[in-house]
Amino acid sequence: MPVPGPGYSITVRVEAPPSTTAAGDLTSAIGRAGGVITAFDVVESHADRIVVDITCNALSADHAGEVTETLEALPGVRVRKVSDRTFLVHLGGKIEVNSRVALANRDDLSRAYTPGVARVCTAIAENPDDARRLTVKRNAVAVVTDGSAVLGLGNIGPEAALPVMEGKAALFKKFAGVNAWPVCLDTQDTEEIIRAVELIAPVYGGINLEDIAAPRCFEIEARLREKLDIPVFHDDQHGTAIVVLGALRNALRVVDKDITDCRIVVCGVGAAGSAIIRLLQNKTPADIIAVDINGIVHSGRGDSDENLQNIAASTNNEGRTGALSDAVREADVFIGVSAPNLLSADDVATMNSDAIVFALANPDPEIDPLAAQQHATVVATGRSDYPNQINNVLAFPGMFRGLLDAHAREITDDMMLAASNAIADVVDSDRINASFIIPSVFDSAVSPAVADAVKKAALAGKPAGATSGGGSSLPWSMAEDLDF
Numbered sequence: 001m002p003v004p005g006p007g008y009s010i011t012v013r014v015e016a017p018p019s020t021t022a023a024g025d026l027t028s029a030i031g032r033a034g035g036v037i038t039a040f041d042v043v044e045s046h047a048d049r050i051v052v053d054i055t056c057n058a059l060s061a062d063h064a065g066e067v068t069e070t071l072e073a074l075p076g077v078r079v080r081k082v083s084d085r086t087f088l089v090h091l092g093g094k095i096e097v098n099s100r101v102a103l104a105n106r107d108d109l110s111r112a113y114t115p116g117v118a119r120v121c122t123a124i125a126e127n128p129d130d131a132r133r134l135t136v137k138r139n140a141v142a143v144v145t146d147g148s149a150v151l152g153l154g155n156i157g158p159e160a161a162l163p164v165m166e167g168k169a170a171l172f173k174k175f176a177g178v179n180a181w182p183v184c185l186d187t188q189d190t191e192e193i194i195r196a197v198e199l200i201a202p203v204y205g206g207i208n209l210e211d212i213a214a215p216r217c218f219e220i221e222a223r224l225r226e227k228l229d230i231p232v233f234h235d236d237q238h239g240t241a242i243v244v245l246g247a248l249r250n251a252l253r254v255v256d257k258d259i260t261d262c263r264i265v266v267c268g269v270g271a272a273g274s275a276i277i278r279l280l281q282n283k284t285p286a287d288i289i290a291v292d293i294n295g296i297v298h299s300g301r302g303d304s305d306e307n308l309q310n311i312a313a314s315t316n317n318e319g320r321t322g323a324l325s326d327a328v329r330e331a332d333v334f335i336g337v338s339a340p341n342l343l344s345a346d347d348v349a350t351m352n353s354d355a356i357v358f359a360l361a362n363p364d365p366e367i368d369p370l371a372a373q374q375h376a377t378v379v380a381t382g383r384s385d386y387p388n389q390i391n392n393v394l395a396f397p398g399m400f401r402g403l404l405d406a407h408a409r410e411i412t413d414d415m416m417l418a419a420s421n422a423i424a425d426v427v428d429s430d431r432i433n434a435s436f437i438i439p440s441v442f443d444s445a446v447s448p449a450v451a452d453a454v455k456k457a458a459l460a461g462k463p464a465g466a467t468s469g470g471g472s473s474l475p476w477s478m479a480e481d482l483d484f
Contacts (some may be wrong), residue, residue: 001304001340002416003036003385004034004035004036004056004057004058004063004120005057005059005385006057006086007086008057008058008059008060008061008063008064008069008086009038009055009057009058009062009085009086010055010056010058010069010082010083010084010085011039011053011054011055011082011085012054012056012067012068012079012081012082012083012085013051013052013053013079013080013081013082014051014052014054014058014077014078014079014080015049015050015051015077015080016027016049016050016051016052016074016076016077017048017050017076017077018045018047018048018050019047020044021474022050022052023040023052024079025074025094026052026054026071026074026077027040027054029070029071029073029074030054030056030067030070030071032067032070033063033066033067033070034058034059034063034067034140034370035056035057035058035064035067036056036057037054037055037056038056038057039053039054039055040052040053040054040055041053041054041055041219046354047090051080054071055059055085060086064082064084068082068160072352074274074395078457085310085403086355087464090156090163090166091453093166094163094166094167094170094209095166095169095170095173095181095182095411098483100121101175101231102454107283112426113344117132120134121188127320128395131202132205132253132407133247134408135203135418136203137202137205138180138205138404139177139178139179139203139204139404140178140179140180140181140204141172141178141179141180141181141204141205141206141207141400141404142180142181142183142197142200142201142203142204142206142207142208143165143168143169143172143180143182143183143208143210143279144179144183144185144193144197144207144208144209144210144212145158145161145164145165145182145183145184145185145209145210145211146158146161146184146185146187146188146193146211147159147160147161147184147188147210147211147212147213148188148211148213148216149212149213149214149217149270149271149313150164150169150211150361151164151362152361152362153479154445155188155213156330157186157408158184158185158186159184161184161211162182162184164184164210164211164416165184165210166182168180168182168208168235168396169181169362169392169398170185171397172396172397172400173272175212175393175397175398176396176397176398176400176401176445176447176451177401178397178400178401178404182199183196183197187369188213188255190215190216190219190220193212193220194220194223194224194227194248195327197224197228198224198227198228198294198404200264201228201230201460204432205228205230205231205236205403205404205407206230206231206232206400206403206404207224207228207230207231207233208233208234208235208396209221209224209233209234209235209236210231210234210235210236210402211236212234212236212271213271214270214274214307214409215305215306215307217234217236217237217275218271218307220234220235221237225410225411228411230409231400231403231409231410231411232411233396233399233403233411234271234275235392235395235396235399236271236272236275237271237274238275238395238411238416239395239396240272240275240276240289240337240360240392240393240397241272241275241278241279241280241393241420242278242279242391242392242394242395242399242419242420242423243392243395243415243420243423243438244276244279244335244360244390245276245280245417245420245423246285246334246394246420246421246423246424246436247358247380247390247423247424247437248280248335248356248358249421249424250354250424250427250437250438251333251358251378251380251434251437252356253408253432253433254377254378254433254437255354255356255377255378257354258353259283259284259285260279260284260285260286261286261332261407262285262333263285263286263288263289263330263331263332263333263352264280264285264287264288264289264292264331264332264333264369265282265288265289265291265324265331265334265335265336266288266289266290266335266337267291267292267324267327267334267335267336267337267342267343267366267402268291268292268337268338268339268361269290269291269297269307269311269337270337271340272360273290273292273335273337273375274307274311274373276308276335276337277290277311277315279413279417279420281314282417283411284304285465286317287315287316287318288314288315288316288336288470289315289316289320289331290315290316291309291323291327291401292308292338295313295321295322295323295324296313296316296320296321296322296323296324296326296327297315297316298312298319298320298321299312299313299316299319299397300319300321313426313461320331324342324343324347324373325344325347325350327345328347328348328350328351329350329351329412330350330351330352330356331335331351331352331355332351332352332354332356333355333356333357333358334348334351334355334356334357334358334359334366334376335359336357336358336359336367337360337361338346338361338366339361340361340364340365340366341364341366341367341368342366342367343357343359343366343367343372343434344367345367345371345372345374345375346369347367348367348371348372348374348375348376349374349375351375352377354377354378354379354381355375355378356376356377356378357372357376357378357379357380358379358380358381358384358390359372359379359380359381360380360381360390361382362383363383365381365382365383366411369381369386371478377434378434378437382436384424384441387435387436388435388436388437388438389438389440389441390438393420393441394423394438394441394446394450395423395441395450396449397447397450398419398422398446398447398448398449398450399415399416399419399447399451399454400453401447401450401454402415402419402451402452402453402454402457402458403454403455403458404413405455406454406455406458406459408458412461414457414460414461415454415457415458415461417457418453418454418456419450420455422430422446422450422452422453422454423438423439423446423449423450424438425444425449426439426446426449427439444483452484
């Protein structure tokens, strides 16, 4: 069941009588209302009153209101102010631009800007590839969305999507030192999105597509990969698939099963589910059964969606039909990237012994993890308040760090598989167990390991003698000195 968490953390400033029981009365009231106190600070003390800041976690915005009303109802207590700590984090945005060079005097200005900058502009004009060395392009990613599929909120538009894209940019910087910037486009027309990204691409070393609805996202990514000479990565697809595959590799180690013997059910065949299926197919499982809102995907359904047609043609070897409950019977693995409360404990009981359940719908999974644990050996979710959190932040920062360091121009399955293996390998044999199949998102070893693996895979895939670009016009040997 959901528990109060920091996503709904509030700080309530209250006035209370200066009695010896005041603190106990306030904390007891919050406890009765179901809040979890994380801080209690006396900010003013007077002969006739005390002023206290109480910080607590709630279940929802409505629940936070109930906690506040409970305090207000205490005799002699007045609520002065309620601050939503999540909204406070977002005031003024979460990212900013800082200069990497000193600008303290005229000499600094002459080199960083005019007149010295003209020499650098000329060098890039003569050889555009030098932009990868001499500008922010060498370490910059655009986080591009149209706001059509944001989190579980749906089509909320570019302005409302911006806080998520800012958060993504902050994670890029925090975990991999990559400069990322939100690009929220005020269009959901496929051609306009593709053209807009083409037009901004010269500034960036990579494009991270984010929260663009399926099936439009598939065409946008495919065509941009054809048009651009920088990597294009739709994180909702491939970031999820990379982390899921890494977690699954370790889960199978725990239950001592080989993926080639496993029947895997993937519930949800939008952007994430489709990419998971395609990456899993590199590991040749015994079978994959895809399930969407209309039931098991099979060639006899007559789907007009090209993505579903392709999935039907390459999965479901036995031609199963029916609902999700029919799909999971005698399956070894369930991977859910769909909607809450679709799977029951009774369904999990029909799976093979030592079943693996990845219920990744957020914030509410396909099955309550505690219910899944009644019959499954390994359970993972997308939530931070249960063991085995499968989160894209394990993949995308290190993925782009490796791509940028290799001056890669494309992304391949080999690179994604390398990233997946790197994530799995962070959990060594001394630590792996049913409750620890995937490293923490704060494990400092993850991003460097992913970056190194992706860089090696990218460089291994380049033709012999290939470089990151054509001959440089830089003076002396700076073409090498300024490279990564």
